[in-house]
Amino acid sequence: MVERKQQLERDKVSRLVNWGHWFALFNGFLALIVGSRYLETVGLPETLTGWGYLALASIGQFSFLAFLLYLLLIFPVTLLLPYSKILRGLAATVATLGLCILLYDTIVYDDYGVHLSPFAFDVAWADLPSLLSGTSYIVTPIGILALELTAANFLWKRIVKIEKWRIGGKVAAVLGSCFIASHLVHIWADAAKVKDITRYDDAYPLFYPATAKSFMESHGLDSAGGLSKLGEQQQLGYSLDALSCKPQNKPNVLIVAVDALRADMLNPQTMPFLSNYGTDNQLFDKHLSGGNQFQSGMFSLFYGLQGSYMAAPDFQTISPLLTQGFVTSGYALKRFGPASNEINPRPLALFNDFDAALMDDSESRALADIQSREAFEEWRKQQTSPWFALVNLGAPETYDTPVGFAGIETIKAPQGMAPAQRVLFSQYRQSLHFIDSELKSLINHLPADTLVIITGTSGKAFTSNEAEARRDLSPQSVRVPLIIHWPGGEQAQVNYTTSHHGLAPTLMTRVLGCTNPITDYSAGRQLLMPSEQPWVYVGDNRFFAIYQDDEITVIDRHGKYDIYSSDFKTRLNKKLSAPDLIQVMREGRRLYHQ
Known part of the structure; x- marks a missing residue:
């Protein structure tokens, strides 16, 4: 009887963990939508290579952020308080807060060119009155929370059916591959100085793509000239337009x-x-x-x-x-x-x-x-x-x-x-x-x-x-x-x-x-x-x-x-x-x- 009860508890926790993974995946998708606002500031790629890298990096990074949030704030509670109603409410609240912070970060990044940090928040604090002047600061979080609660309940009611599909491992493999592939592509781009890729190094929060410098130097290679400079583009507009000059006198x-x-x-x-x-x-x-x-x-x-x-x-x-x-x-x-x-x-x-x-x-x-x-x-x-x-x-x-x-x-x-x-x-x-x-x-x-x-x-x-x-x-x-x-x-x-x-x-x-x-x-x-x-x-x-x-x-x-x-x-x-x-x-x- 005791063993049966323990087994039921383990099954319940396992089900909650599976639900948490799918809920994190859903929020990774929402974060990807919100994060597309960063591209309005940085600009879109100009080459097919740039588009391919941006797709890999975006999917990998926002999935990583969503899973990191789940791992740090939701997963421990799953083990301590394995009650679905509590977890669904907590997860929806945490996800709403995370998406609101991400949304605010896109605004700060567009205005200041930096992501949220103690310095950036200190400066951006002065902009809060203008941000809070309308009703969007109330409507948007309420709308996100309603969406999160709906998604949490929807996934919980169908988690058994979803488990039968047995696609969780494949989805995780695809997301993990995107994350790893984006870093591998960036190593090459960093060495070859492909600016249509390296221009996105600071585009996303907590985004630290791998570089080739330390690896190449440890193997005696010159990262500045050892690889082709294919795709290198001039980013600085000096001057923004062709100069028109005609001196009248020449002192x-x-x-x-x-x-x-x-x-x-x-x-x-x-x-x-x-x-x-x-x-x-x-x-x-x-x-x-x-x-x-x-x-x-x-x-x-x-x-x-x-x-x-x-x-x-x-x-x-x-x-x-x-x-x-x-x-x-x-x-x-x-x-x-x-x-x-x-x-x-x-x-x-x-x-x-x-x-x-x-x-x-x-x-x-x-x-x-x-x-x-x-x-x-x-x-x-x-x-x-x-x-x-x-x-x-x-x-x-x-x-x-x-x-x-x-x-x-x-x-x-x-x-x-x-x-x-x-x-x-x-x-x-x-x-x-x-x-x-x-x-x-x-x-x-x-x-x-x-x-x-x-x-x-x-x-x-x-x-x-x-x-x-x-x-x-x-x-x-x-x-x-x-x-x-x-x-x-x-x-x-x-x-x-x-x-x-x-x-x-x-x-x-x-x-x-x-x-x-x-x-x-x-x-x-x-x-x-x-x-x-x-x-x-x-x-x-x-x-x-x-x-x-x-x-x-x-x-x-x-x-x-x-x-x-x-x-x-x-x-x-x-x-x-x-x-x-x-x-x-x-x-x-x-x-x-x-």
């Missing part, structure tokens, strides 16, 4: 980019020549570099794009459209500067259109700056056609001055500086005074028809800790002077916010005569009128800040963020502005083909 163009040139040091005491030169020409009072390092500053200056694009593989071979335009217009291009800035250039194609004259600065950056100026002056005298030159001066980055430099009187350092910082501040002023003398010598010998642009690649934080300097996105590290001398003699003091992103479109429209909308090839800013965007992106693709008039938001690659007052002295206890962050993230995806 000589000189860009002087000074490493570590802080805007607050442009004063008559430290840099008398540059201070007067700014007053006599076009001076931009509220100018930001695109980053706090040489690479991010130069990237924003020449490409006109925010630093989130720096990691794009396309820019390893595609040089800036700005320099391409000058080459096409018959300009001679050359750059001069310290050789140490060539270490690990990123992106690789940034200076491809320039001939280079790089000076050894291993002993002294100040001496290298003198040599760069002299080399430029010698080269300029030899030119018979319009020229475009970049002179990069680097002494302030290392607080350097040449041997025997007289210098200027020291002044009291700003309040709040530590003793070591006061020493660096004093030496920094000496270096800037030296640079001021080099700029005076450089500019006073230029032809009258030269368009001159003087700015900083970045600002300067007074620290000897390189890691600390790389993470410092405060105004002292990114606010730089910008002075433009137009051959026509325009004079103005611009007091609205500008950034390095605006230089390329300004030169392309005013010098190269490009008529395209500037959003075709840049971040959509220009220097000669206020930007419609209330923010500026500063940094690279790993660590960046969003500068606004009244606050500065610093975000790392893990989604951790801090919000500071505009002077960076007070940390604000507030949430991210969701609408502005949406604009930033959309700008970071705008040039990619869907």
Whole structure:
């Protein structure tokens, strides 16, 4: 009698487990329908191979998610409380909650480009009022719950009949095969760089497709070139449309980019020549570099794009459209500067259109700056056609001055500086005074028809800790002077916010005569009128800040963020502005083909 009762209990549990598997399969199908919304954001495949992979990955992933939810939340209860009514109600509730979360994730992914996480939920929380403004937030969960209860009861009443079909193993084998096959196909696609497949790597939540890198490296194979690149497609639209440019006049163009040139040091005491030169020409009072390092500053200056694009593989071979335009217009291009800035250039194609004259600065950056100026002056005298030159001066980055430099009187350092910082501040002023003398010598010998642009690649934080300097996105590290001398003699003091992103479109429209909308090839800013965007992106693709008039938001690659007052002295206890962050993230995806 006891054995009979135990057998009945085992049969009951077995029946409930079978029911749970079929209920999970049903929810995998519903999740697949809801998950199709992700494709509206990512875009549909363009090849038959892409469609095949997407079908395998979608079926495998959403079946996996449904079974995982069952395994974690329903199966344990089946063993502890093997009562069908309790399980059906619980399973329907859990499934409804899971589908609602998935549905909300599709909305967040469409707006922000990321899946739900503590960071994403924190940001998306600000959008909840708009999401809850209608009745759908009530009707949809009720409708899903009603569907789930109906399906749970339907399957339970027919579970004995379904068991007789003996197809459960075959269905499981098909779903498992889809899951495994999608990962195997992705291993090949990752090695062969088939972008119509790898573009979906982040499309679905908890989707981590296998890659070939570790396997191939362990067997001594080169994943970058060992397999065919069949199916590789260019995803970046730079420019979004063919450029239409026709320069009317061809002035000589000189860009002087000074490493570590802080805007607050442009004063008559430290840099008398540059201070007067700014007053006599076009001076931009509220100018930001695109980053706090040489690479991010130069990237924003020449490409006109925010630093989130720096990691794009396309820019390893595609040089800036700005320099391409000058080459096409018959300009001679050359750059001069310290050789140490060539270490690990990123992106690789940034200076491809320039001939280079790089000076050894291993002993002294100040001496290298003198040599760069002299080399430029010698080269300029030899030119018979319009020229475009970049002179990069680097002494302030290392607080350097040449041997025997007289210098200027020291002044009291700003309040709040530590003793070591006061020493660096004093030496920094000496270096800037030296640079001021080099700029005076450089500019006073230029032809009258030269368009001159003087700015900083970045600002300067007074620290000897390189890691600390790389993470410092405060105004002292990114606010730089910008002075433009137009051959026509325009004079103005611009007091609205500008950034390095605006230089390329300004030169392309005013010098190269490009008529395209500037959003075709840049971040959509220009220097000669206020930007419609209330923010500026500063940094690279790993660590960046969003500068606004009244606050500065610093975000790392893990989604951790801090919000500071505009002077960076007070940390604000507030949430991210969701609408502005949406604009930033959309700008970071705008040039990619869907």
